[in-house]
Amino acid sequence: MLLKRNTLINSFKKYIYQEIVKSLNDLDIKRPESEFSLSSPKHDSFGDLSSNISMILAKSLKENPIDIANRIKNNLIEKKIDNIEDITVTPPGFINFVIKATFYQNQIKSIIKYGNSFGKDRIGKGKSANVEFVSANPTGPLTVGHGRNAVIGDTVSNILEWHDYKVTREYYYNDAGKQMRVLAKSVESRYFDLINKPSEFPEDGYQGEYIIDIAKEIIQSFGKNLHKNDSVFLSEAERVIFKQIEDSLKKLNIKFDTFTNEKSFYDSGAIEKLLSELKDKDLIYEKEGATWYRATSIGGKQDKVYIKSTGEPTYRLPDTAYHKDKIIRSYDLIVDVFGADHTDTYPDVLSALNALGLKTDHIKILIYQFVTLIRDGEKVKMSTRKADFVTLDDLLNELGIDIVRYFFIMRSMNSHLDFDLDLAKDQSDKNPIFYLQYAHARICNIIKHGEGQGFKFSDNFDPSILNDENELKLIKLMSNFPIIMHTALETLEPQNIANYLQSLATYFHKFYGTCKVITKNKELTQARLGLIFSTKIILSTGLSILGISAPEKM
RNA sequence: GCCCCGGUAGCUCAGUUGGAUAGAGCACCGGAUUUCUAAUCCGGGGGUCACAGGUUCGAAUCCUGUCCGGGGUACCA
Numbered sequence: 309m310l311l312k313r314n315t316l317i318n319s320f321k322k323y324i325y326q327e328i329v330k331s332l333n334d335l336d337i338k339r340p341e342s343e344f345s346l347s348s349p350k351h352d353s354f355g356d357l358s359s360n361i362s363m364i365l366a367k368s369l370k371e372n373p374i375d376i377a378n379r380i381k382n383n384l385i386e387k388k389i390d391n392i393e394d395i396t397v398t399p400p401g402f403i404n405f406v407i408k409a410t411f412y413q414n415q416i417k418s419i420i421k422y423g424n425s426f427g428k429d430r431i432g433k434g435k436s437a438n439v440e441f442v443s444a445n446p447t448g449p450l451t452v453g454h455g456r457n458a459v460i461g462d463t464v465s466n467i468l469e470w471h472d473y474k475v476t477r478e479y480y481y482n483d484a485g486k487q488m489r490v491l492a493k494s495v496e497s498r499y500f501d502l503i504n505k506p507s508e509f510p511e512d513g514y515q516g517e518y519i520i521d522i523a524k525e526i527i528q529s530f531g532k533n534l535h536k537n538d539s540v541f542l543s544e545a546e547r548v549i550f551k552q553i554e555d556s557l558k559k560l561n562i563k564f565d566t567f568t569n570e571k572s573f574y575d576s577g578a579i580e581k582l583l584s585e586l587k588d589k590d591l592i593y594e595k596e597g598a599t600w601y602r603a604t605s606i607g608g609k610q611d612k613v614y615i616k617s618t619g620e621p622t623y624r625l626p627d628t629a630y631h632k633d634k635i636i637r638s639y640d641l642i643v644d645v646f647g648a649d650h651t652d653t654y655p656d657v658l659s660a661l662n663a664l665g666l667k668t669d670h671i672k673i674l675i676y677q678f679v680t681l682i683r684d685g686e687k688v689k690m691s692t693r694k695a696d697f698v699t700l701d702d703l704l705n706e707l708g709i710d711i712v713r714y715f716f717i718m719r720s721m722n723s724h725l726d727f728d729l730d731l732a733k734d735q736s737d738k739n740p741i742f743y744l745q746y747a748h749a750r751i752c753n754i755i756k757h758g759e760g761q762g763f764k765f766s767d768n769f770d771p772s773i774l775n776d777e778n779e780l781k782l783i784k785l786m787s788n789f790p791i792i793m794h795t796a797l798e799t800l801e802p803q804n805i806a807n808y809l810q811s812l813a814t815y816f817h818k819f820y821g822t823c824k825v826i827t828k829n830k831e832l833t834q835a836r837l838g839l840i841f842s843t844k845i846i847l848s849t850g851l852s853i854l855g856i857s858a859p860e861k862m
Numbered sequence: 863g864c865c866c867c868g869g870u871a872g873c874u875c876a877g878u879u880g881g882a883u884a885g886a887g888c889a890c891c892g893g894a895u896u897u898c899u900a901a902u903c904c905g906g907g908g909g910u911c912a913c914a915g916g917u918u919c920g921a922a923u924c925c926u927g928u929c930c931g932g933g934g935u936a937c938c939a
Contacts (some may be wrong), residue, residue, distance in 0.1 A: 399882080
């Protein structure tokens with residue numbers, strides 16, 4: 309099938325596409341090797357769908373593309389294609405299709421009929437997905453960067469769920485490594501400070517205020533007689549911090565299904581087993597007291613250390629065992645959400661798995677770039693070690709869930725994110741999230757107002773009378789929702805949805821400016837109620853996928 | 863040095879995976895409210911898509927090189 313992926317879901321496009329192919333047959337033109345497009349042009353003046361078929365054929369046919377286009381056009385016109393109002397040819401050789409308004413108008417009925425399932429292609433039905441995100445070790449409160457991770461991961465999960473995937477949200481952590489030892493030492497040191505005993509704060513210790521709070525809690529619960537290296541320092545620190553992390557995530561309305569501890573792969577012998585499997589493939593060797601992974605033999609740039617000369621493994625080894633485990637759990641799709649600092653880490657993991665004969669095509673790694681906070685027009689400096697950072701909690705307390713979630717996904721994850729606190733905090737029309745939510749609230753208010761005037765929404769209306777320019781634009785945009793969702797599924801990039809909803813809100817507000825819904829014209833009122841009702845459905849569906857509320861009133 | 867991401871309006875960013883005349887928001891200027899919510903709408907100015915080549919009917923988009931910013935870089939994850 310030469311059809312472009314995006315267009316597959318739209319059966320009407322598929323139909324037109326086939327009609328073009330048939331015309332080629334009729335005209336005795338050989339179908340081109342490369343695929344041709346059929347997509348919405350940027351400008352409405354070119355119609356609703358345009359194809360580049362004749363430009364692609366021009367070379368092999370040695371014929372002017374406009375002439376080819378006209379031949380195809382004439383053949384198509386003769387055949388009288390359903391739902392096509394007009395076909396035009398424009399330079400340099402596009403064939404443009406104008407779709408009948410009724411085709412779009414009828415979509416409103418579909419939206420109302422299918423509600424928040426409108427446009428679902430249920431591609432994930434019967435399939436499972438695992439989305440691993442956040443995965444911060446419990447060494448301190450979640451930061452702004454983790455926030456971006458959390459919101460991307462959860463929204464991606466929502467996108468998958470909307471397509472009927474069964475999604476497991478998974479949090480992976482390590483409470484046994486060096487980081488945690490330093491954490492315990494930091495708490496221990498603060499503990500002895502508080503009870504006026506000599507202590508030594510570790511060189512790379514965690515300097516945040518929260519460490520002192522944990523030490524205070526330990527004094528409360530365990531008294532002042534703890535000795536150095538007591539395991540309580542670690543266990544309490546982990547317990548308290550994990551509680552904090554879960555609370556922060558809860559405030560973002562994020563709930564994990566599984567927490568997986570790196571330690572479990574040591575306990576189960578999985579790591580041992582992985583090592584011996586790799587050894588059998590001659591991918592492991594010893595050098596300078598360390599154990600190395602021979603990445604170079606499978607196309608890697610350089611060999612990597614698996615076990616340090618201190619006897620402690622690097623992250624690669626358990627990470628590979630963990631991913632192997634996820635593969636064995638046989639998900640149809642495995643998604644990892646990593647920060648840009650992890651860019652270099654995953655290729656080794658994947659290559660080791662491949663070397664063991666495991667398929668990794670269904671593992672999708674999403675890398676997001678860093679977040680910079682902007683306050684008063686200036687970058688907020690952040691140092692993790694000194695705990696000189698704004699936490700995710702601070703952000704949530706200051707801004708609330710809707711704004712935080714929206715700001716984290718409104719930009720492409722490939723781009724560095726400038727999080728403008730002043731804009732986010734602004735409760736006025738400058739803030740893009742309100743623009744969106746206001747559209748929804750406005751619709752709710754009109755519906756309410758209509759009820760006060762004796763109009764009740766009913767699906768029994770005639771959509772063909774919705775012929776105002778702003779009505780048609782709104783209707784056409786809503787018809788595009790399935791394509792947007794399909795793109796979001798393929799790319800796993802939530803900002804597509806955010807951008808789409810912004811345009812939808814724009815088109816609605818424009819409609820509102822020119823068309824009054826509740827009028828004395830009963831038939832028109834019912835039709836327009838149908839229109840705004842379906843707009844409300846798309847808006848609230850999109851917002852709920854983004855994890856943002858759709859207020860009835862503002 | 864090498865690898866990854868980015869460079870588009872004064873600022874922050876989109877750009878449907880190669881299409882036609884480059885798009886928003888903010889900021890700036892001017893207008894609209896006896897109205898279903900003005901958290902809105904309408905109009906205006908503002909561009910060498912970092913730069914230079916290449917690929918082709920056609921490039922912000924793909925390839926090569928250069929410059930700038932961010933991240934990583936072999937026993938920290």
